[in-house]
Amino acid sequence: MTYRRRQTVRDLRRGNRSALLRHLYFEGPLSRQELGRDTGLSAGSISNVIGELVADGLVEEAGAVESDGGRPRTLLKIAAGHGYLVGVDVGETRVRVALFDLALTELAATDHPLSDSGHDVGHVVQLILDGLAAVLRDTGADQDRVLGVGVGVPGIVEQGGDLVVHGQTIDWESVPLGRLLRTGTELPLHIDNGAKTLGQAEMWFGAGRGAKHAVIALIGSGVGACVIADGTPYRGAASSAGEWGHTTLQVGGRRCRCGARGCLEAYVGAEAMLERWDAAPPGLSEQEGLAALLGAAERDPAADALLSETAEYLGAGIADLINLFNPERIIIGGWAGLMIGPRLLPAACEAAAEYALHYPFTQTSIELGMLGPDAVTVGAATLPLARFLDSGGSP
Amino acid sequence: MTYRRRQTVRDLRRGNRSALLRHLYFEGPLSRQELGRDTGLSAGSISNVIGELVADGLVEEAGAVESDGGRPRTLLKIAAGHGYLVGVDVGETRVRVALFDLALTELAATDHPLSDSGHDVGHVVQLILDGLAAVLRDTGADQDRVLGVGVGVPGIVEQGGDLVVHGQTIDWESVPLGRLLRTGTELPLHIDNGAKTLGQAEMWFGAGRGAKHAVIALIGSGVGACVIADGTPYRGAASSAGEWGHTTLQVGGRRCRCGARGCLEAYVGAEAMLERWDAAPPGLSEQEGLAALLGAAERDPAADALLSETAEYLGAGIADLINLFNPERIIIGGWAGLMIGPRLLPAACEAAAEYALHYPFTQTSIELGMLGPDAVTVGAATLPLARFLDSGGSP
DNA sequence: AGCGTTAAATCACGACTTGAAGAAAGTGAC
DNA sequence: GTCACTTTCTTCAAGTCGTGATTTAACGCT
Known part of the structure; x- marks a missing residue:
């Protein structure tokens, strides 16, 4: 139903300029030669467009590299300044x-x-x-x-x-x-x-590099997600897609702060975990509280059970992502995610394996994020x- | 991360041909004039490309329509034959x-x-x-x-x-x-x-016409879904996206035929509904069984309760779709979906309103499919x- | 200095869209 | 019946673009 609407021969130039710029940006310094090979443009066009880009100051030379015996190729890069x-x-x-x-x-x-x-x-x-x-x-x-x-x-x-x-x-x-x-x-x-x-940052510079389909799950006080479909963030009709935290995992379950019952966020976010911990020490910030919970789990069976249960819910939530989005990669980020990840991820993966369909599960890798909240x-x-x-x- | 890779001036022509063809296909007979207005191409190009299409036999004239006072515009349409x-x-x-x-x-x-x-x-x-x-x-x-x-x-x-x-x-x-x-x-x-x-058929010719973001939920013996993102079916990394039936709605819940517990399909598909109905008459096909269940609910409180429960699960499942995909439209199809739809949809919508986030829920309409299984x-x-x-x- | 090799620039060519000018096909007044 | 007018469609020169072959540039080796 989407009518493509492309026009003049000028858009072509813009498209090719864009392709070159993008490739140069992500694949670091490259020679014109390599650019041609990678983008499929002819040497003539490369020369032409790159000349323009250099004249405009968007691209600059970045040294040369010898080419066994012949003229050395000059490397090009984006002009960061x-x-x-x-x-x-x-x-x-x-x-x-x-x-x-x-x-x-x-x-x-x-x-x-x-x-x-x-x-x-x-x-x-x-x-x-x-x-x-x-x-x-x-x-x-x-x-x-x-x-x-x-x-x-x-x-x-x-x-x-x-x-x-x-x-x-x-x-x-x-x-x-x-x-x-x-x-x-x-x-x-x-x-x-x-x-x-x-999520975009993780895709460009973090754990998502190279993936085309990925979900970056963000666990903080609450829970969210960023869905990357075909390389770009998926927004849906009104930009509110990816509200993973309010996925129902337990019909008629625990009350969530959104008003519904049994949301993932009612079990997995930092806020929910601390609320569920009967022995939570009072007066701590969420960060401190979560750290205390992780520490307590070493010796307190109740705290340990709480973490196990959380891992099961997290795994089921991850399984939902796998079944619905079929990503190649799921990245757990957010400050709480990075904190509980090392402890919970193995158990959560096991749970996800049980709750997800076998075939798409095997196609998905589950990893921790590489970038902090900054x-x-x-x-x-x-x-x-x-x-x-x-x-x-x-x- | 996706490098656009567009090339020659010839692709341009192909793109414009495609745009014209598509527009003509879906928007019925149109004059060259209107085509130009809608696609943004110049009159010259339209004439040129359409001439080619007519010569190739892809497009044919379809009468003329008067234009107050001037040369009448000739209508064009796809040559169905x-x-x-x-x-x-x-x-x-x-x-x-x-x-x-x-x-x-x-x-x-x-x-x-x-x-x-x-x-x-x-x-x-x-x-x-x-x-x-x-x-x-x-x-x-x-x-x-x-x-x-x-x-x-x-x-x-x-x-x-x-x-x-x-x-x-x-x-x-x-x-x-x-x-x-x-x-x-x-x-x-x-x-x-x-x-x-x-799902594609519903989008082109059924209840999905005109929507850019939609989910077609298919309820038969089991449960599936077709997710339309930005006008095209979303496949994910390995084409298995949209496995809505195995979304977890009850951690540790009823065993599903996929092996996991608490899947939507363990509650909502025809097979699951009949299994959950203690008083199911033996020896009926699924179609007959489901019809019997709907009939029995008129007087049997147990059957009625079963349907109410099913509606709640269906609603929660729909809420998950809304929260994660944020579609403008959700279409319930599949033979069982069309059968139980009129009876369950009101209650399911109410449940969905409770389980989904308010803002995206108000942006979504929930409808029955218009096309049968054929x-x-x-x-x-x-x-x-x-x-x-x-x-x-x-x- | 000369040769071979590889990289980049140049240029003629064909293909494309545009926009203006012209042709076609009607209506209506005289 | 003719002429002016309107609207639609076609034609054509002009400008832009990418390609592919040809030149030019830059280097190592002998």
Whole structure:
């Protein structure tokens, strides 16, 4: 039902520019020769397009490599300094703004904790705009060379026009964050769910490298997921796909904070695990509490049983992902996921093997994430970068 | 991570041909004028490409319509007689082969029941090839004008090379059906899961028309689903995505025929429902049994409770689909689904509202399918048709 | 210095879309 | 019946693009 709608001979050029740029970005320095081999373009076209890219300053030479006996091939790479990217992480406890170059090395960052004043929208917007100004000032970067700003937020983001955010956990109801931010900056704006940006980061630079179909499961206080279908994040009709945490694992089961019963999140998130632990020491943060639980499981049978049960639920949840999405890789991330992963993953894998269909299970590898929660910022910066690469460098 | 790989100026033409062909196919007779407006191509190109298509016999004129005062516009449509399509349904109980024209009107069909001899591979292959020969003979259709053969099978199909089928329910283990069929015919071959072909048919001609993101849930003896993401069926890494029936709804719950516990299919499929019905009359077929159960629920509280429970499980399963895929539409199909739908859907929707997240639930409509099980054949014929349209008519 | 080898640049050619200008096919007024 | 007008469709010059063959560049080896 989707009508392709491609046109002029000019789009062709843009497409090929994009392909070259992308390939060069991910496969590091390459010669024109290798680019031709990999992309299928003729040597003539490569020469032509690369010449243009070099003239535009997007690509630069990166030394040469001998070629047994003949003219050495000159290597090419993306000019990391050609532009800047801004990544913003609006987390549950802080707002972090970072400036990157095109190679996504961090040049400067600011970090503001969100105190009990909570997530007042005006305040958060101000923090973002201030952070943006600060990182630009600190590095002396020229505003005109910032390719775009990516923002990761804890909530569902309606893509399009105003970039409206629905963030249940931070009490944001239909906040037109895009419109609000545009009052303070004219830079191109991208906003997405923080879990999705983290997933994107894992795909590009972490445990997801090379996979086409993957699910990045994010376990923190609650549980979320980022589904990668055919190399790109899957959003669904209203950008809320991948709400794995509220998958039902127990009809009529334990009450979840979303109001339903028997959700995965009612058993597996840090919050739920601590609530289920009768002997939880009072007054600890979730991080400390979870660490205590893991420690206690060494000697306390009740705590150990709790972890075993959690592993079974996690495994069943993973099995659902396998059955429904058939990914080649499932990556467990999020601060709690990374914490409980080493302890629970073997048992969870066993459970997943039982609950999933045999054939797709054998096709899936289950791994721990490689990037910590800080990667949300990198992932956010990934959004304008993706646009940059897709468009073949703006024009 | 996916490197676009587009090339020559010739692909452009193919793309535009395809866009025109597709648009003409789905939006019925249109004038060149309207085609230009809808696809964005210039009048010159339209004229050029359409001229080619008419010369190739893919498109033909379909009358004219006056235009207040000026030259009347001539309407164009796909030439339904330009080629033939074959659809094959390898079901659990029969093998059906049908010949269609390009408009997917059925020209001839054969239907062979599969007796207890079961699904012996050689036998099935022979039935397909015989059926193919028969429909060609009956209609006098020229073999050279058959664009391709689509086959729907009950099992997972590895796309690529040999088109290997893994069909647990019919005892097919790694059957290279593609290779086997190619010994008897040289027509282009497409094989896919029967649930997916039925889903495709619903999307093109049934309850799914116009949706970009949808899930077609198929309830028969067991339970399956066809996930449509961005207008095309989502397969996952190994073509086994959408195994909704084995989603876990009850950790440690009822044993399912797949070996796991608490699967949706252990509660909602026809087989499971009858097994759970203590008062099931013996000796009935599943169809008759299910009808009896629905009848008994009018007066027997136990049967009524069984149906209510089933509705809750179905609702929870639907909620999982909503949370994970965020579709705009969920379509309940399959013979059992169509049978129990009118009775269970209201209660199931209520349950889904409870188990799903509020925001995506409000974005989703839940409907009954419009096509019966016979549509598997049409859906199968859809496979070569899709290829025909994508390629802009073979060349 | 000359030869062989490999990498990159150049250029004629064919294919493509566009946009403007022209041809076709009607209506309606005189 | 003719002429002006409107709308649709076709034709054609102009500009762009990728290819593939040919040149030019850059190096090692003898």
